[in-house]
Amino acid sequence: MSEFEPKIVAFVCNWCTYAGADLTGTSRIKYSSNVRIIRFPCTGRIDYMLLTKAFASGADGIIVSGCHPNDCHYTSGNFHARRRWMVFRRLCDFMGIDTRRIIFSWVSAAEGAKWAQIVNSANEEFKKLGPYENYHKLSTQEIFE
Amino acid sequence: MEILNKLLDKTALSTLIERFGKAGKEVYAPVKENGITDFAKVDTIDKIDFECIATKQSAKSLVFPRVEKILSFEKSYDDISVKNVDINAFPEVVALGSRPCDAAGFIPLDAIFSTDHVDEIFNARLKKLTVISISCKKADEYCFCTSVNGNPGNTAGSDILLTEISDSTYFAEIVTEKGKAILDANTDLFKDTSAIDKTPHLADVKQEFTAEAINEKLNNLFESDIWDKQALRCVGCGACAYVCPACGCFDIQDENKGNKGIRYRCWDSCGFGLFTLHTSGHNPREKQSQRWRQRIFHKFSYQMVQQKQFGCVGCGRCSRACPADMNIAEHLKEISIN
Amino acid sequence: MEEIKKIAKQLLSENKIQMVIGFEKGTANKVRPAFFKNADDVEKLIYNDTCIHNLALYLKKDICHHIANVGIIANPNVVRSIIQLASENQVKEEKITIIGISYEGKCVGILDFKAAEEFAKTQPKGLKPEDRAFIEKIQAMPLEERFNYWVETFSTCVKCYACRASCPMCYCGKCNVETNNPQWIPVASHKYGNMEWHIMRAMHLAGRCINCGECTRACPVDIPLNMLSYMLTDFVMDEFHTEAGLSTTYAPALSSYTNVDKENFIK
Ligand code: SF4
Ligand code: SF4
Ligand code: SF4
Numbered sequence A: 001m002s003e004f005e006p007k008i009v010a011f012v013c014n015w016c017t018y019a020g021a022d023l024t025g026t027s028r029i030k031y032s033s034n035v036r037i038i039r040f041p042c043t044g045r046i047d048y049m050l051l052t053k054a055f056a057s058g059a060d061g062i063i064v065s066g067c068h069p070n071d072c073h074y075t076s077g078n079f080h081a082r083r084r085w086m087v088f089r090r091l092c093d094f095m096g097i098d099t100r101r102i103i104f105s106w107v108s109a110a111e112g113a114k115w116a117q118i119v120n121s122a123n124e125e126f127k128k129l130g131p132y133e134n135y136h137k138l139s140t141q142e143i144f145e
Numbered sequence B: 001m002e003i004l005n006k007l008l009d010k011t012a013l014s015t016l017i018e019r020f021g022k023a024g025k026e027v028y029a030p031v032k033e034n035g036i037t038d039f040a041k042v043d044t045i046d047k048i049d050f051e052c053i054a055t056k057q058s059a060k061s062l063v064f065p066r067v068e069k070i071l072s073f074e075k076s077y078d079d080i081s082v083k084n085v086d087i088n089a090f091p092e093v094v095a096l097g098s099r100p101c102d103a104a105g106f107i108p109l110d111a112i113f114s115t116d117h118v119d120e121i122f123n124a125r126l127k128k129l130t131v132i133s134i135s136c137k138k139a140d141e142y143c144f145c146t147s148v149n150g151n152p153g154n155t156a157g158s159d160i161l162l163t164e165i166s167d168s169t170y171f172a173e174i175v176t177e178k179g180k181a182i183l184d185a186n187t188d189l190f191k192d193t194s195a196i197d198k199t200p201h202l203a204d205v206k207q208e209f210t211a212e213a214i215n216e217k218l219n220n221l222f223e224s225d226i227w228d229k230q231a232l233r234c235v236g237c238g239a240c241a242y243v244c245p246a247c248g249c250f251d252i253q254d255e256n257k258g259n260k261g262i263r264y265r266c267w268d269s270c271g272f273g274l275f276t277l278h279t280s281g282h283n284p285r286e287k288q289s290q291r292w293r294q295r296i297f298h299k300f301s302y303q304m305v306q307q308k309q310f311g312c313v314g315c316g317r318c319s320r321a322c323p324a325d326m327n328i329a330e331h332l333k334e335i336s337i338n
Numbered sequence C: 001m002e003e004i005k006k007i008a009k010q011l012l013s014e015n016k017i018q019m020v021i022g023f024e025k026g027t028a029n030k031v032r033p034a035f036f037k038n039a040d041d042v043e044k045l046i047y048n049d050t051c052i053h054n055l056a057l058y059l060k061k062d063i064c065h066h067i068a069n070v071g072i073i074a075n076p077n078v079v080r081s082i083i084q085l086a087s088e089n090q091v092k093e094e095k096i097t098i099i100g101i102s103y104e105g106k107c108v109g110i111l112d113f114k115a116a117e118e119f120a121k122t123q124p125k126g127l128k129p130e131d132r133a134f135i136e137k138i139q140a141m142p143l144e145e146r147f148n149y150w151v152e153t154f155s156t157c158v159k160c161y162a163c164r165a166s167c168p169m170c171y172c173g174k175c176n177v178e179t180n181n182p183q184w185i186p187v188a189s190h191k192y193g194n195m196e197w198h199i200m201r202a203m204h205l206a207g208r209c210i211n212c213g214e215c216t217r218a219c220p221v222d223i224p225l226n227m228l229s230y231m232l233t234d235f236v237m238d239e240f241h242t243e244a245g246l247s248t249t250y251a252p253a254l255s256s257y258t259n260v261d262k263e264n265f266i267k
């Protein structure tokens, strides 16, 4: 049997992490290819509903990443995002949504190596957790059958 | 069909439920869970809550589910395939222990789904539904069936109506061919009897007005300020329509996952502002009072004109569910003497 | 009660206010929200410990739009809702006259916003022991059980949105559930759609909910959805040391930040 390969969705901001991921590529650093990167103007724009949508659409794990504090292109987008993530994580936890499957990070445009490391370790972690069947079932059950 | 009078022991009812199960019929009855009584699937009699005056929600979801798939579709490289839902696959369902108002509720619902356009899905479900109701020996301050042509021992809409005449026995009225089919298949369980006067075994629900009087009054009330006055405290939540056995409004939506998707219909409510909002931004029912007026007019005027049927059976569910205590019976009474 | 009536009557007859939002007798032994437009009407006003509806809701509805000044019988929950709405620029002080009632049912007279803030601080706040016990019970469940608990609990939700309609803080002209291009929240009340609706609702009320319980009271199928909001109120309190409904200059937890917010979960 072939090894389980998690579907990973990464929500990243345009100015830091996306550029960082670009650097990973141009530096020819190898990292897991099962991550689908989605670019946003800012972490402040990454709505938590997008995360639940990703799970519902079949993601097994999610990475959310943006500029380090004080580096936000729009000054405070990531500060707002940070709070939102804190609250969202708490809500997920309370509702039994597996927060181990959502990894948050700060990756700057200069941190190509860090990005590779984040994705690789996330991949390992999600592999261990297996497919996120609970949520996938939720979104397909009943009427889709 | 002429009504047949029989007796049915409670132990026989229990056997009947088991036989339904063996015959592959799904039995739904009032079941109390976490303090709330609602219709749920049962396989034995002891799960049934016989004491409940009216379940929180009506029995309408048995024929008009909250969310119902109409068709599914799938896109391939150069084609789209569409598959209608298989109406022959619906299960045989028995509604057991519904109240006479629940049973009566299927009549206006059927009228909505069968006038002009005959809705295949609804009718397929209705055809496979057998209604075995139990007369009410208790009523509460919200019940007003007698004011809208019903009563606690009304047979309309039921296939069999049971009336508890002693701790161990029901008087069973076999009302329709569907009811008779059950009798014929289970003759050993039913005993013969002559007609029995049910009145001493029924709740006393005082008649406060007549549906006809409301209908009459509404002819001149469209522009009245009574709607503004009555709807003041209504918060426009729509809960009333969701619990109503006779409300049939629905929305149609598509949902997809990748290349596959479904089209479904799901409950909606005229209490919502969005219900009538046009794409242009114009809303013909802008204010809550206009929506409240629509609710009453639809049930007591339009439905009578179009379908020769009132759209309210007096179960009082809407009033029980309303967070603002909009008591429909009280409002109707006010209209009747306006 | 006599004192409440006296104040209401006087305000109305002096035309300082043109309507009072309060309570009257409802079905059987229930009470219901009522609107009194003249001093004679006020005879029908009642107040007792079953008057728990959050009347602040009506301040945002059409019925108050064309009224210069609305009086409102305000228990601590209503007062806190008004303060919260004021902090979100949804109500104006010159359009509202608060007739305050303490949690013990005592009339504390007319409160301007400043006095309302002081009053709110003196009233019991935070989770009731039974609510805390409920939340702790859920928190103690293993992850999967918690998930299943909520999926099952929300599976009976019919998506009538009575919870939304009855929450004073849910005043958006166009709610996210009505945004259909793209369709954020499925319209259907299937398990998935219900879960997403409740996640969204809880998030939108995080740091804004004042724990009045009106949402759950309004729910026709008695879903304890207020527990999500209560849990988050508690979290916001612990984490950011702020609480909704106590100050008209409050910056809602989710639209403000500090440079030192915790980030031990961020890699
Ligand atoms: S309108 Fe109210 S009382 Fe009439 S049938 Fe519907 S829920 Fe029952
Ligand atoms: S349940 Fe009550 S408040 Fe809600 S829409 Fe119906 S009448 Fe109005
Ligand atoms: S308890 Fe419910 S109704 Fe009250 S403020 Fe919070 S979310 Fe709104």
Ligand code: SF4
Binding pocket: C156, C157, C158, C159, C160, C161, C162, C163, C164, C215, C218, C219, C220, C221, C222, C223, C225
């Ligand atoms: S009031 Fe209850 S049933 Fe209606 S949408 Fe809210 S949680 Fe669902």
